[in-house]
Amino acid sequence: MSVTEMFSYIQGFLSAEQDIREDIRKVVQILEQTAREILTVLQSVHQPSGFKDIPSKCQKARELFCTVRTKTGELKTKFPAEQYYRYHEHWRFVLQRLTFLAAFVVYLETESLVTREEVAKILDIEVDREKGFHLDIEDYLAGVLIMASELSRLAVNSVTSGDYGRPLRISNFINELDSGFRLLNLKNDPLRKRYDGLKYDVKKIEEVVYDLSIRGLAKEQETEGDK
Amino acid sequence: MSVTEMFSYIQGFLSAEQDIREDIRKVVQILEQTAREILTVLQSVHQPSGFKDIPSKCQKARELFCTVRTKTGELKTKFPAEQYYRYHEHWRFVLQRLTFLAAFVVYLETESLVTREEVAKILDIEVDREKGFHLDIEDYLAGVLIMASELSRLAVNSVTSGDYGRPLRISNFINELDSGFRLLNLKNDPLRKRYDGLKYDVKKIEEVVYDLSIRGLAKEQETEGDK
Amino acid sequence: MSVTEMFSYIQGFLSAEQDIREDIRKVVQILEQTAREILTVLQSVHQPSGFKDIPSKCQKARELFCTVRTKTGELKTKFPAEQYYRYHEHWRFVLQRLTFLAAFVVYLETESLVTREEVAKILDIEVDREKGFHLDIEDYLAGVLIMASELSRLAVNSVTSGDYGRPLRISNFINELDSGFRLLNLKNDPLRKRYDGLKYDVKKIEEVVYDLSIRGLAKEQETEGDK
Amino acid sequence: MSVTEMFSYIQGFLSAEQDIREDIRKVVQILEQTAREILTVLQSVHQPSGFKDIPSKCQKARELFCTVRTKTGELKTKFPAEQYYRYHEHWRFVLQRLTFLAAFVVYLETESLVTREEVAKILDIEVDREKGFHLDIEDYLAGVLIMASELSRLAVNSVTSGDYGRPLRISNFINELDSGFRLLNLKNDPLRKRYDGLKYDVKKIEEVVYDLSIRGLAKEQETEGDK
């Protein structure tokens, strides 16, 4: 084989890979678009009027997750299954965003932590790597941490909207989450950094609860609500 | 499953991965050490005295490649085969170095370009991803480019050692290599950058040939040598 | 001695050092794990229910410090005693965390500042460098500053839990600490930065005391409590 | 002059500058030490007990400014007067701190804004660049902004100490300051950032005044105090 033949042969390999990346990029772009639409729907819960119809917002978001599922379905077909980690960087970011959105919907609906299994089901992907296109565990955790930060914002805005009970419930939830993370031996740098941010969310929410408490607003609600 | 249970379960995954990375790092470290030893052996060809016994140096280098093969053998066992690209970054650098060293040995022996198959054989790894731990094509190309730069140094030093024929042969070889690379549609950033460096090697070697030529030293050799 | 021999000789030094670092890293990892467990125990004092059984929490934490002592014992044997500062960076961070935890336990028990001697005893290490593996003064101070920040959080949360006396006592304690620190001629950058953070803790606690004071809640308590 | 002489002569210049920088650094270090001592004296006004003897504290601070003046006197002699801006970075920070301290003393004494002339006099330096070592206008403004932040803290603590009149007076003062700064078209980045901080100081003080107002505490004092 001459040098020229060798290089022509090599060119074939390189082109194939570039095509795959191009394909992946296109699907991911649509996923990002849909994720942004879901976000727009959910962000309205921060508005004073938004607190009333949380269920209908969750409903809308869940509908948009259908589009997501179609697209994750396409994504799987774009590259050889065993090369997940070769192209991981392409969808890593959007999967974290989608996990955050799924977790947020689930929290708004049931005030509980979405499991990895549930997220996988919402996105119609796998939990186990062996079974196919899956949700990497670190991406799941990153998504959960993004939600924690959104919840600290929700605690603030629910007070503004006159809902004095929610912050306390968020505070308990976030504290539990924090304990959970403390069990992990995180080394991975970006995840670790995100986790360090959780401390600020915890503190912020505690201060909201404090503000309510010192003015006797927390108790008042408790007796009223008793959810 | 409580939040705590969930996180304990997750911790298991994270620990397993960290252990794998630790194992890989250890083997790679030894590979790097051996690569450095091979380099030390081969670098002596740049010394005035070194030109005499190139064959014996290549011989020594080939012996050291045995250690390499033992270690690449171990490396393969350290992680699930289908997760090659998950851990790629760990061995990418050393595989490029080893490719360079194998290519350099082959060049010194036969003045021809090592093929990917040959490198794979020398390192006892695969060419096709499907067959197991393989030599990624971009890593092969990067290794070849490192050699090109070493050859431009060799052209200079062979003149210093009084060998006026070698530079011309290196010049032809490098030109062929350059044509080969021009066939490729490189997008990958680090590889592209390395390839841009090849231009300087080409120019440098041309200037050596020029210096010999203007002083009538190139021709002189040609008639003598006629290899 | 030839240049080559000289470099081989030096390579020996370097390898030995790398082995030591590897050993240290392993022990430190376990210390970090234990520190995280102690933290989990102590974190619960921030919760409304947590205020009741502070003594039992301190008890649990003190038990976990036994594991710490075993590991600091191991750590000492991993490197030549007189090279403490050569490897200081490895354990610096975890010693600061452990100092914080020890200081927090002691504060919760007695509302007083732990001395360096006490911390050293809890960790079973020395105070004086000459006597062996010791607690560097700057690490002790850093640990104390971490606790200050935890106390500002405690001030907030004790109000939520209805304990209106504690913030004032914390405020006095922190002010005393602040005066202490101002006596120091800090040059060292990271400690200086941490100390700059103390200002925010002081301010936060002053605002809590203010909130109680303007609502007449502080005085009320004072007469009641008189601890 | 021979080439050699010329170059020896030049060498002199180069060494001289380095010596100057070293000398400046030494004096500035002592200035920083003294600034910290003055701060410690003034900090105590934030404590309940501290409100009583503000005059004596200001007195003590003014005595410490004697040391400052001795040192600024030395500083001037360390470099050619017309090269102020060549070495500006060395003393910029400490001059801002000293301006803050001087402004704070003057405020505590007379509840008015120190002028640049007064600061210059307290530090025994000039206002006009032409006349010698002077107080750069941006450094003066930075110092004033540091004081504003200290005053917002004082407003909070004076309530805790039962002085309900001071916050209102501080509020008026800070509002005037804010109006002043609004007249400036700040472009300079660090100063603009500091000025943005002033808005938060204004806001904090306003909240204190509000808290006093709704409880009728502000008025009460007014009639009583009329200082």
Added chain:
Amino acid sequence: MSVTEMFSYIQGFLSAEQDIREDIRKVVQILEQTAREILTVLQSVHQPSGFKDIPSKCQKARELFCTVRTKTGELKTKFPAEQYYRYHEHWRFVLQRLTFLAAFVVYLETESLVTREEVAKILDIEVDREKGFHLDIEDYLAGVLIMASELSRLAVNSVTSGDYGRPLRISNFINELDSGFRLLNLKNDPLRKRYDGLKYDVKKIEEVVYDLSIRGLAKEQETEGDK
């Protein structure tokens, strides 16, 4: 129009632009591929054997320029004509390369500087912005500078090939070019940088002429050649 409508409206603009960019990118990629092929054809003039049939190489290159013209034709249709500079960055680089190649062909054919009009004709684009897709003057100049660097290489290699007259002719040509560039008031950073590189080309060629001159090889040719 509500804020939401406004953002949807703007989103329309953004999407349209992205589509255009995608289209442009594809055509440019093929242009780059063709440019690389032309380069490969012309590169062979640097080789000893290559000097003989320069005309046939130029011929081949000119044939490949047909493909270029087809693609520049397509490129023009991909975006609104008056927005040339909005998307300029996409084709800037490849137009400079193509200018270089056209200039090199023309130099090899006639040893004269290609005019902007000629390049435009070879690429089937315009010279005047008003008339349509045109060759920006700075891109033309950049292409000329790339050729200058190629000519310095050619000077070196023509000596190797035994052509002692060409370097002198190149030297005169490059000097004229250098004088031309010195007339320009370059402000634009990248072009300025390229022009700074011209100094090295001038110097290199001067050294080649010097080498020939001191060995009496330059004159010898002159009398022979007299082109």
Added chain:
Amino acid sequence: MSVTEMFSYIQGFLSAEQDIREDIRKVVQILEQTAREILTVLQSVHQPSGFKDIPSKCQKARELFCTVRTKTGELKTKFPAEQYYRYHEHWRFVLQRLTFLAAFVVYLETESLVTREEVAKILDIEVDREKGFHLDIEDYLAGVLIMASELSRLAVNSVTSGDYGRPLRISNFINELDSGFRLLNLKNDPLRKRYDGLKYDVKKIEEVVYDLSIRGLAKEQETEGDK
């Protein structure tokens, strides 16, 4: 003075500085333009034909220095004299270029090193900082080093033009310069780097002298020329 007046007054200062920088930039731009014109005049000495009328070229260059003097005269009036170093970066580069050009003219005229006093006179500025707008010593040295590099080029081209005596004289001159620089304990980074370049100029000129020597061309000239 009211707070408002004070701040209006301050605003004046801030605007003034920006205006000064704008003014300086404009004058410097013209200086750069003129420097380029002088360079064009002097560059022609490198061409075979250029050697004949060096005096007339120097004459032309000296005439252009009149424009320079007019502009340095303007420059001085644009900012307060004692703030030279505040704005130094603006004219640093062009003063180095002008020093180079002045040094080159003086060398061509008298084959001696221009003194700082002479450069100052040619540019109509001062040597002593105390007396006004001056030539900073490091800028003078940088300019001299730029000239050294131009002389190494001149040595090469004078051989091409058949002037075999000049390289030897340049060699002596540059060696003296090198000795001079060796006396300096350079710490300053950019100047040190430039000085390292001088070694290559010395080397290049030595090679030219060597080439002439082994061909006996140097001596030949000496007896002939004896200028």
Added chain:
Amino acid sequence: AGQKADDCVNSDSPVIGAFKVFQRELDTKHDKHERLVKISRDVTIESKRTIFLLHRVTSVPDFENILNDADVKLDGVRQKIGQIAEELRGEDLHQFHRAFTPGIQEYVEAVSFHHFIRHRKLISLEEINARLVFMKEDQTTKGGGEDVCAGPCVLTFQVTPTDYLLGVADLTGELMRMCISSVGNGDMDTPFELSGFLREIHDGFSYIGNTGPYEVSKKLHTLRQSLGKVEDACYALRVRGSEIPKHMLADVFTSRAAHLETDDGIA
């Protein structure tokens, strides 16, 4: 001066001849660029000053005056933009875009700030562009007669959607500052209004996300921080406000507090 330098250059050479042409073309372009940069700087400075001026509305009683003053200032800025349009006549706007984009963005920031204060709405791209139409009464500068356009000549300037977005993104920083100042001045309504408005802009930007140009994405973080500060401020107002009724009743100084309340403002 150029004359002398030219003497040393062989002017017969076609290369030199060509470069003299290039010189003219490049200089023309650079000069235009330079002029545009300068106008843009003026636009930036005056827009920034307008913003500074507008911030005073939170501290003075009669803000109508300030709005009018600001409008006069903005008219001046628009005249400058008219000069830009003049320079761009017959040119490809995008070729010189880099020269004037900072100024235009700052103008968008200023004009949208002004618009918000007056109308409590986001100004649209169309509304901005509608005010950037310039009439040139006599066209005597070029050509003798009415060759270019019959009657008064109309010149327009089109702000690009990207510049609009970037200006609006910066506007959020000013809105945040205004919010904090309002709280500082005891204004209870503006912060809530600002918070809703800022939230809408924020949601708009997150809808666009990273499909917009890179510079827009870069500003998202700051925008989010600004929104957070405004939300915190509203939260604080709400929490504080919650105390009034209870303490009113509980307090001995009920009447005075009531008096304060009717004043619709504090202190």
Added chain:
Amino acid sequence: AGQKADDCVNSDSPVIGAFKVFQRELDTKHDKHERLVKISRDVTIESKRTIFLLHRVTSVPDFENILNDADVKLDGVRQKIGQIAEELRGEDLHQFHRAFTPGIQEYVEAVSFHHFIRHRKLISLEEINARLVFMKEDQTTKGGGEDVCAGPCVLTFQVTPTDYLLGVADLTGELMRMCISSVGNGDMDTPFELSGFLREIHDGFSYIGNTGPYEVSKKLHTLRQSLGKVEDACYALRVRGSEIPKHMLADVFTSRAAHLETDDGIA
């Protein structure tokens, strides 16, 4: 001055008491650190000056004088290092290592440069340390009698392998400069000697590779560049040298050239 400040602090407080102790400990440490930084700076400056001085060997005929002068300078530097050793007596060397490592590295660079010029060999770590043994005749500073050590007290300073490596890595830069200067001065032998020596050091460093500390790896690139420059210089000398015999014969001025050759140097 400290007195006055103390007045405002409650000195009964155990916290304050403790911090006064901390203050003493920290100040002692900081002062020592500061003193070491200053000595280290002096060591750096004097070492750099020695290197500058040593570079003159390529341009003067009698380089023995320069070597002796340099040795005197280095003795001065060693005295300074003696002061460092004095400060470190009883301390953990590594605690203050950062304070004096720049000086020590520069000293290694200077002393190994000196050693190379005189012996054409790489100085070893042992040889360096052997000259860093300091005798203190009388130990009257501390204690009355001979309590610390009987007779003259020996104080040693140990350069760490890493500092040695870093100094040697910098040495290669100086060797490169020396090589270029040698060529510039017509010295035909030194460049070849330097090239061989530099290659050995280069091979040594590539043997150590990235197992050494990070700072060493960082210097590898510069080292490689220096080696390249030296190899290029040797190459140029060889290529040039190749012409002598032929042109000698071919030339009319054979005798003069021959005369030059016996001079064992050019120009």
